[in-house]
Amino acid sequence: MGMEFQHARRSALICAASAVLTACGGGGADDGAGPAASGQVINSTIKSVANGNTYAIQVFLPESYANSTTVLPVIYATEGDAPYGGANRSRFDTFKEVMQRRGTQAVLVGIGGTAWRGTDFLMPGATKYLDFLVKELAHTIESQYRIDRKRRALSGLSHGGYFVLAALILEARAGVPPSFSHYLSTECSVGEHTSPAGVLAFEKQIDGKAVPATLFLAGASGGNHPLIGIPVFNQIASQNLPGLVSLKAEYNTSHVGADVPAFEDALTRFFS
Structure with a gap:
């Protein structure tokens, strides 16, 4: 395929399969053993009833979480285990560091399973994956942590970005209220x-x-956005979609390179 249909290729770094939200991971101040100065990461796995896959899950809690009773918005990031920006770094790691640097008061949930991106993010598998996210993962996460369920975001890149759009479409088409406040x-x-x-x-x-x-x-600007994102935005602007706020942004970078600027932009717009 050409530039306009780029699909970022990434290998998966999957934690060993286990029971629902069973802990996995090693030592260190940032592995869930206790709050670190910059926050805390809890590693676990969850086996989906919807599709049978076992996903590595990482939850980042900001430093303020341990000493507060405040409920926080939550950001669910697909492909949390995708290699990103160097050895032993992932999309989750990168997003976490952005939030730490900015002091963003939100919970970040990194969802593993990059190995299944070609099934989970595309139809018909996207229907089962959405059921997993909403009925299994979000339900479990939000029963364990202080989460503002009215401020729930879903993030994805490339095929993951398509899935984010598909998640909104699937529920709207079925007449179901959106499961996320921000896509x-x-x-x-x-x-x-x-x-x-x-x-x-x-x-x-x-x-x-x-x-x-x-x-x-x-x-x-040189990736999928002018060929897919902007036409979708323009079509949405011409439609009758009560309650939908549609925004767009374009960055002078590469296909994968747009991910971090877009995430930072979203934090500024929605979670400052």
């Missing part, structure tokens, strides 16, 4: 479609539906 789609791919026109036809199915949520479509 952060970066460098949206064509998904299982063969062209951007297929993505537009998929999105068009929700015209006239109430969608009380915010959709943030972001990407690279």
Whole structure:
């Protein structure tokens, strides 16, 4: 495929399969043994009833969490185990460091399973993966931590960005209220479609539906964004979608390089 349909290739770093949210991971101040000066990371796994896969899960709690009773917004980041920016670094690590640097008061949940991105993020597997996220993972996470369920974001890049858009469309099409308040789609791919026109036809199915949520479509000027993200944004702007706030942003960087600027932009806009 050409530049317009880039799919970031990443290997998976999956924690060994175990029971629902069973701890895994080694020692160190940032492994869940106790609050560190910059926050705490808890490592676990969860086996999905919806699709049978076992996902490594990482939860970052900001430093303030341990000494407060405040409920915090939560950001669910797909492909949390994807290698990112160097050896032994992941998308979750990178996002966590951005939040630490900015002092963002939110919980970050990194979802492993990059190995299944070609199934989980595209139809028909996306339906089961969405069920896993909403009915299993979010339910479990939000029963264990102080989470503001009205401020729940979903982030994805490339195929993951397509899944973020698909998650909004699937629920709106079914007449179900959105499970997330913020949908952060970066460098949206064509998904299982063969062209951007297929993505537009998929999105068009929700015209006239109430969608009380915010959709943030972001990407690279030389990547997928001008060919997919912007046309989707323009089509949404022409539709009747009560309650939907649609925003776009473009960065002069690469396909994968757009991910961190988009995440920082989302933090500024929605979680400052």
